[in-house]
Amino acid sequence: MHDVAKHDDSKGQYFWVWGALLLLTGVEVWLGYRQVFEPVRMLEVLLVLSVIKSALIIGYFMHLKFEKAVMRWLLVISVTACFVIMYFFFFPDADRILKLGVK
Amino acid sequence: MADATLQHPAAGHGTAGEYEAPLFGAYSKKVGMWLFLASDSLTFGALLFAFSYNRIYTAWPTPFGKDSIINATVMTACLLSSSLTMVLGVFAAQRGDRAWTRNWLLATIAFGTAFIVLHGMEWTKLIHEGLSLPGFPKPAGQEDGEFAKISTGVPQFAATFFGLTAMHMLHVTIGVIYLGVVALRKWFLPILGVIWLAAYFLIPSDNVFHYGVHALLIGLIVASVIVFLKPKDYDAHDVEVAGLYWHFVDLVWMFIFPLVYLMSTKV
Numbered sequence: 001m002h003d004v005a006k007h008d009d010s011k012g013q014y015f016w017v018w019g020a021l022l023l024l025t026g027v028e029v030w031l032g033y034r035q036v037f038e039p040v041r042m043l044e045v046l047l048v049l050s051v052i053k054s055a056l057i058i059g060y061f062m063h064l065k066f067e068k069a070v071m072r073w074l075l076v077i078s079v080t081a082c083f084v085i086m087y088f089f090f091f092p093d094a095d096r097i098l099k100l101g102v103k
Numbered sequence: 104m105a106d107a108t109l110q111h112p113a114a115g116h117g118t119a120g121e122y123e124a125p126l127f128g129a130y131s132k133k134v135g136m137w138l139f140l141a142s143d144s145l146t147f148g149a150l151l152f153a154f155s156y157n158r159i160y161t162a163w164p165t166p167f168g169k170d171s172i173i174n175a176t177v178m179t180a181c182l183l184s185s186s187l188t189m190v191l192g193v194f195a196a197q198r199g200d201r202a203w204t205r206n207w208l209l210a211t212i213a214f215g216t217a218f219i220v221l222h223g224m225e226w227t228k229l230i231h232e233g234l235s236l237p238g239f240p241k242p243a244g245q246e247d248g249e250f251a252k253i254s255t256g257v258p259q260f261a262a263t264f265f266g267l268t269a270m271h272m273l274h275v276t277i278g279v280i281y282l283g284v285v286a287l288r289k290w291f292l293p294i295l296g297v298i299w300l301a302a303y304f305l306i307p308s309d310n311v312f313h314y315g316v317h318a319l320l321i322g323l324i325v326a327s328v329i330v331f332l333k334p335k336d337y338d339a340h341d342v343e344v345a346g347l348y349w350h351f352v353d354l355v356w357m358f359i360f361p362l363v364y365l366m367s368t369k370v
Binding site for chain 1: 126127128129134137141144145148149152153155156158159163169172176179180183184186187189190191194343346347350351353354357358360361362364365366368
């Protein structure tokens, strides 16, 4: 029987992560409400902030940071690769349709 | 029995009776949950990609005012806080503190329920203001304002909004039922039944949740089958695996909130 994943027992770091996530949410709301950037740039900025938040959730709350390296990398690389493939399927084709003038 | 153990193909790697160490160094339930979450992330990924494409290439309306943004921000805070209480629940389970495991899980359920209720109120408000999909019941006194024009002029807006948020709300609901069963086992089932019946009779029939609440009945049936076919005391592993699912629900919202709400904020 294998033990539950062992990790740093200090609970303080989870409160810090929670605080950081709330802070980043506040930044997102400020950026969104102030419309600081034009839509495409705003989408990019918000996505970057979301990726940072998701990394904190996956790494700390889901404890992936404390798992074996083989599990960590296999999961991250496989899911990321799927998203990259999805990106190359979706956007260039959608862009091509627009440039062809198809309504 | 001892011979049978020695002849097991996996037993030749170490001491008799030992199984081969798993590749990921984790128990199978956890690896299974991670694989499910990886596949589920692709479902949400496809929906979010479709949304992003529409958002960029369509004359997208920006109708969400201050009230909607504040409501969605509070919902986000509820989910983030629920993740913290879930982590504390996992810690309590690992040190064998059953009372505090249950308490933290109930706190997580409370935050999750608050999220669902706030989201339901937001949906009801938007539908009343005219944002709707074909097939939704038309509430009495539905307004014919900005949202009604959006529903007919840019149907992708209502389709992506309701599609993405309904999918996420369903995941949160499943998560609340999952945690309820882990925290209270069979004692959670009558509570769920009462909530389903109360919601069905209290929500007016022209509200979409009058029908949507039947998701709780499906959850009740599935949970009953699981609890009665395999009754058990849920241990620290079960709590940790349930926590993985719950954090994933939180994680997905971290993308839906900025993309769906903040990218459609009224200037």
